[in-house]
Amino acid sequence: MYKIKFFFWLFLGVGLAAPVCAQDIKNNNCIVCHADQWEQMKGSIHVQHQITCDRCHGGDPAKEDMEEAKAPGTNFIGIPNKVQIAEKCGGCHADVETMNFYGLPTDQLARYKTSAHGKLLFARGDEHGAVCSDCHGYHDVVSVIDPQSPVYPVNLPGTCNRCHGDKAVMAPYKHPTDIFEKYQKSVHGVALFEKGDLSVANCAKCHGSHGAMPPGVKEIGNTCGKCHVNEKKYFLQGPHAQASQDGYFSECASCHDYHDIQRPDTNLYNTACLNCHSEGDEAFKRGQKIREMIDSSHNALAAAEQTVKEAALEGIFVDEEAASLQEVKTNVIEMAPLQHSLSTAQITELYGNAVSLTDGIKKGVQGKRQSLKWRKIALFPLWIFIFLMVVVLQIKYKELKGKKDERDPRA
Amino acid sequence: MSEIHARNAAGGPSPCCPAREKRITRRDFIDMFIKGGLLVTLAGMVLPALSYIWPVTRRGPAGGLQELARLEDIPVWGAKKVTLGASAVLVFRTPHEVKAFSAVCTHLGCLVDWDNQKRLITCPCHAGVFDLNGRVVSGPPPKPLPEYTVKVIDGKIFVTV
Numbered sequence: 001m002y003k004i005k006f007f008f009w010l011f012l013g014v015g016l017a018a019p020v021c022a023q024d025i026k027n028n029n030c031i032v033c034h035a036d037q038w039e040q041m042k043g044s045i046h047v048q049h050q051i052t053c054d055r056c057h058g059g060d061p062a063k064e065d066m067e068e069a070k071a072p073g074t075n076f077i078g079i080p081n082k083v084q085i086a087e088k089c090g091g092c093h094a095d096v097e098t099m100n101f102y103g104l105p106t107d108q109l110a111r112y113k114t115s116a117h118g119k120l121l122f123a124r125g126d127e128h129g130a131v132c133s134d135c136h137g138y139h140d141v142v143s144v145i146d147p148q149s150p151v152y153p154v155n156l157p158g159t160c161n162r163c164h165g166d167k168a169v170m171a172p173y174k175h176p177t178d179i180f181e182k183y184q185k186s187v188h189g190v191a192l193f194e195k196g197d198l199s200v201a202n203c204a205k206c207h208g209s210h211g212a213m214p215p216g217v218k219e220i221g222n223t224c225g226k227c228h229v230n231e232k233k234y235f236l237q238g239p240h241a242q243a244s245q246d247g248y249f250s251e252c253a254s255c256h257d258y259h260d261i262q263r264p265d266t267n268l269y270n271t272a273c274l275n276c277h278s279e280g281d282e283a284f285k286r287g288q289k290i291r292e293m294i295d296s297s298h299n300a301l302a303a304a305e306q307t308v309k310e311a312a313l314e315g316i317f318v319d320e321e322a323a324s325l326q327e328v329k330t331n332v333i334e335m336a337p338l339q340h341s342l343s344t345a346q347i348t349e350l351y352g353n354a355v356s357l358t359d360g361i362k363k364g365v366q367g368k369r370q371s372l373k374w375r376k377i378a379l380f381p382l383w384i385f386i387f388l389m390v391v392v393l394q395i396k397y398k399e400l401k402g403k404k405d406e407r408d409p410r411a
Numbered sequence: 412m413s414e415i416h417a418r419n420a421a422g423g424p425s426p427c428c429p430a431r432e433k434r435i436t437r438r439d440f441i442d443m444f445i446k447g448g449l450l451v452t453l454a455g456m457v458l459p460a461l462s463y464i465w466p467v468t469r470r471g472p473a474g475g476l477q478e479l480a481r482l483e484d485i486p487v488w489g490a491k492k493v494t495l496g497a498s499a500v501l502v503f504r505t506p507h508e509v510k511a512f513s514a515v516c517t518h519l520g521c522l523v524d525w526d527n528q529k530r531l532i533t534c535p536c537h538a539g540v541f542d543l544n545g546r547v548v549s550g551p552p553p554k555p556l557p558e559y560t561v562k563v564i565d566g567k568i569f570v571t572v
Contacts, residue, residue: 199551229538229550322497330521333536389448392441399438 028052028061029069040139045146049102056080056088056138082121082131086112089132108132111211118211128169135159151209153198157183160203182260201227218244220258221251228252230337237341239283249276266291290339293351297332300358304328311365316372321361328357476562476569479511483566490525495572500559501525501532502568505543509563511570512545512556523556532556 030053031038041047046055054061058075060068070076080088090109092098099106112118112132120129135151142149150159161180163169170177183189183203191200206223207213215223221244225232235241235251243249255272256264269291277284308321331354338346435443479493479502490503492514499514503525512532514522521536531548532541539550546555559570 227551230536233538319497320494323494323499326499326515326520326522330536333519333521337537385448385451388444389452392444392448396441396445399441 028054029064030054030057030059030061033066037139044139044141045143046141051092055092056085082127082129085131085133085138086118086121108210111208115208115210115212116214128163128172130163134163151204153200153202154192154196156202156204157189157192179259186259186261187263188261218247218251220253224252228337231340234338234341234343237343239342266294286342286344289344290342290347293347294335294339297335297351297354300354301325301328301332304358304361307362307365311368314369314372316365316368318365318368321364324357324361324364328354328361331357475571477572479568479570481567482509482563485509485568488527488530490527492522492524495570500570501556502561502570509561509568510543511559511561511568512541513559515556516552517547517554517556518550518552 034053037053041052046052052061053059057080058077059070060074060076063069063071063074070078077084086109090112093104094106094109096106113122117129117131120126121131136144137150144151146152147154149155157180164175165177165180167177184193188201191197192202204212205226206215221232221235231252235244240249240251244251252258254275255268256262269287273284273287277287304321304325308318308325311318311321331350335347335350338350477495479495479500480491482504485491485502485504487504487506490501493500493502499522500511501514501523502509502511504510512523516523516534516536516539518534518537518539521534523532523534523539523541526533530543532543532545533539534541534550534552537551539552540548541552541556542548544555545558547553559572562569562571
């Protein structure tokens with residue numbers, strides 16, 4: 001009877017979905033009773049690689065009798081607790097020989113044990129600490145590059161928020177629960193959720209995934225600097241680097257905040273600087289000077305772009321000006337990371353280049369407009385010449401016709 | 412009377428009116444105007460034809476090739492940024508070949524530079540790095556740099572546009 005049921009499931013439910021694991025499933029009697037779990041599991045990455053029930057739960061799936069399948073000596077553990085989950089997953093995922101053929105890293109368990117989650121679970125025995133299945137799922141685990149995965153970049157913030165947005169869960173740890181809302185509205189959140197930019201910073205990019213830890217005051221710069229390479233480079237050249245080293249200043253977060261980072265503009269010089277400086281001091285004035293140069297460069301670029309666009313619409317060839325415009329754009333964009341050095345000398349150099357180039361663009365377009373104007377004026381003598389030619393040819397025609405009429409009055 | 416009329420008609424000098432010999436008649440003026448006008452019209456037709464022929468002999472090979480630089484201007488592992496139309500091209504020389512790529516970074520459109528020490532193409536704005544084949548090595552650029560086909564003819568570097 002069991003065999004009949006087994007073949008029924010095999011051909012109707014399983015055979016078409018996972019042919020690669022037909023042999024394992026043939027011997028897997030767990031699914032006879034646990035059909036609902038099998039429904040969740042049959043599309044998972046594990047089933048695709050013939051990893052079935054007993055690898056996590058123990059037992060002997062080849063036994064048709066339930067008591068025998070769970071008998072002592074079969075390593076049956078039933079529903080694993082969180083520590084067992086970490087160790088069971090790690091049993092394969094930390095094994096170099098097993099993972100070698102899948103090209104997967106094998107340090108997840110080691111990293112997990114260093115994480116805030118891992119320490120909570122292993123050191124304190126607190127089962128609130130998230131473990132593998134809390135983020136990746138359990139029966140229905142799919143590859144991390146599958147858009148259905150809970151840890152796929154677009155899904156990851158929501159997955160973290162399942163615990164970190166829960167006030168009851170977070171209360172003992174005094175963690176804020178509005179991080180997801182803040183992140184959603186941040187420049188990174190907008191890029192991820194609205195623009196679909198998967199490369200943008202998400203929870204794991206800053207905190208780590210298996211080794212997730214909140215970065216300390218001194219580590220924030222390293223975390224942000226993984227993507228914002230030039231900002232980090234120039235920051236280290238500036239006067240705030242030492243203050244950051246001394247712990248007075250949180251490298252990026254002091255000005256940009258962290259979870260609710262907004263697209264920065266030069267208004268930060270009017271607000272963030274005042275968190276530490278007063279309006280009259282030299283440092284504040286230096287910031288204002290940099291702000292003015294950056295704003296002025298942006299305005300000059302926008303005006304030059306408009307000039308070139310208008311000239312192109314007027315039918316003027318603006319190839320040289322368009323090429324210069326790219327140089328201006330480079331200078332202006334380069335100022336954004338460079339400003340983290342707070343070096344007025346370096347900013348002034350780029351500002352000088354930008355102003356000089358935009359002046360050149362304006363003069364170039366003015367010259368071409370002037371030339372076009374003179375060419376239009378030159379049309380008048382040409383039209384007069386054509387008109388006079390028509391008149392004299394008409395006179396000549398009449399004269400010749402008159403002569404012909406004199407010679408041959410009958411014509 | 413008929414003799415005088417005949418001479419006038421033939422355009423010859425009049426024996427009774429020597430002062431009127433150099434006078435330009437209306438007919439003469441119209442004839443001169445027509446001849447001059449035709450000459451100007453002819454010149455207007457010939458000049459564009461000449462200017463069409465002339466640059467080919469002065470600017471070298473045609474057929475979509477644009478001269479960027481002379482080979483001697485760029486040392487081995489050296490580079491030059493050249494404006495080409497409305498854009499810029501980065502041309503550099505290795506011991507074996509000359510390569511040219513669009514100098515416009517595929518991230519935000521900054522002009523890239525040649526890093527002679529690392530022998531890589533770098534973007535000054537957001538630290539994008541491209542290799543000798545224009546492929547992205549690191550940083551935010553989403554695509555490789557477009558490459559130009561380079562031809563070296565008589566010591567001059569040309570790209571196909």
